[in-house]
Amino acid sequence: MRDLRFGVYQRIEKIRGRPLLVYATDFLGQTDNSTSNAIDLSDIDGFTDLAGSVDGDEVDILLHSPGGRPDATERIVYILRNHFEKVHFIVPHSAYSAATMLALSGDTITIHPSATLGPIDPQIGGIPARSIKRGFEKVRDLLKEEGPEALPAYIPLIEKYSLDLLELCDDSEKLSKELVTDWLTDYMYSDEDNEEKIEKIVDYFSSYDKHLMHSRPLLFKKLKSLHLKIKIADKPLRKLIWEAYIMLNGFFSMTDFVKLYENAPDLSYGKQVQIETQQGATNKAAAGRKNFRL
Numbered sequence: 001m002r003d004l005r006f007g008v009y010q011r012i013e014k015i016r017g018r019p020l021l022v023y024a025t026d027f028l029g030q031t032d033n034s035t036s037n038a039i040d041l042s043d044i045d046g047f048t049d050l051a052g053s054v055d056g057d058e059v060d061i062l063l064h065s066p067g068g069r070p071d072a073t074e075r076i077v078y079i080l081r082n083h084f085e086k087v088h089f090i091v092p093h094s095a096y097s098a099a100t101m102l103a104l105s106g107d108t109i110t111i112h113p114s115a116t117l118g119p120i121d122p123q124i125g126g127i128p129a130r131s132i133k134r135g136f137e138k139v140r141d142l143l144k145e146e147g148p149e150a151l152p153a154y155i156p157l158i159e160k161y162s163l164d165l166l167e168l169c170d171d172s173e174k175l176s177k178e179l180v181t182d183w184l185t186d187y188m189y190s191d192e193d194n195e196e197k198i199e200k201i202v203d204y205f206s207s208y209d210k211h212l213m214h215s216r217p218l219l220f221k222k223l224k225s226l227h228l229k230i231k232i233a234d235k236p237l238r239k240l241i242w243e244a245y246i247m248l249n250g251f252f253s254m255t256d257f258v259k260l261y262e263n264a265p266d267l268s269y270g271k272q273v274q275i276e277t278q279q280g281a282t283n284k285a286a287a288g289r290k291n292f293r294l
Helices: 002-016 043-052 070-083 098-103 129-146 148-159 164-188 195-206 220-226 235-254
Strands: 020-025 058-064 086-091 108-111 230-232 257-263 268-273 276-278 281-283 289-293
Touching (some): 002 020, 002 235, 020 043, 020 235, 043 070, 043 257, 043 268, 058 070, 058 098, 058 235, 070 098, 098 164, 164 195, 195 220, 220 230, 235 257
Parallel strands (some): 058 086, 086 108, 108 230
Antiparallel strands (some): 020 257, 257 268, 268 289, 276 281
């Protein structure tokens, strides 16, 4: 299977004319690995290996990820830009949340017709930050309407969250918008004066009020009006990136790996969730994670 995947990678490289790096995670078939497959600081090692594994000043990155930590994503962008002048992202299926942020740090984005990006509004403990803020705002508005005597009825709701959580929500929203604004300015639109366009793009991706859920698919038909440097892959490339995704998904379904870092010449680096057996049952929850050369 490895040789088949690498054969597809090499054919993609031939069409694109530059090295291909692959960062793929298992997040469609194994919901119990939601922590293990997220972008986190452990990815620093993988991306350092990937970036150092090829020569040249321009690279493609095939990206398949549910997202994760913005601070880890910031370090990944820093690593890539220290090695390459031009970074292009290819999304065969899904790049959500912080993975969308990562894609927006690219000079261009190429996607399969079935692929999607996602909103970049932050989550706190799995809850959209905007929803938490809206809950506080709703209580505030109701107290204005009904008066202080209504406060006891809302105390249980208020007690669910500490007040410093509001600051965390504000800071998280500010960070995601600030990072994407900087990356669009420095890379995708570095040769253009497009402050207004960039602001529109960032507002769109970060608007929980518009998308209503963090996992809302933002398909190409929704994105083309933003005038991003994003396009649908043409037919030869389209077939190959889908084939690469199918092979990656097949690999994950047959193994305990939740992440792969690969390139066409020789690098294959994975993160595995160990199997824990209890009373004859197999549990793939985080009993521990190890990195392996495949």
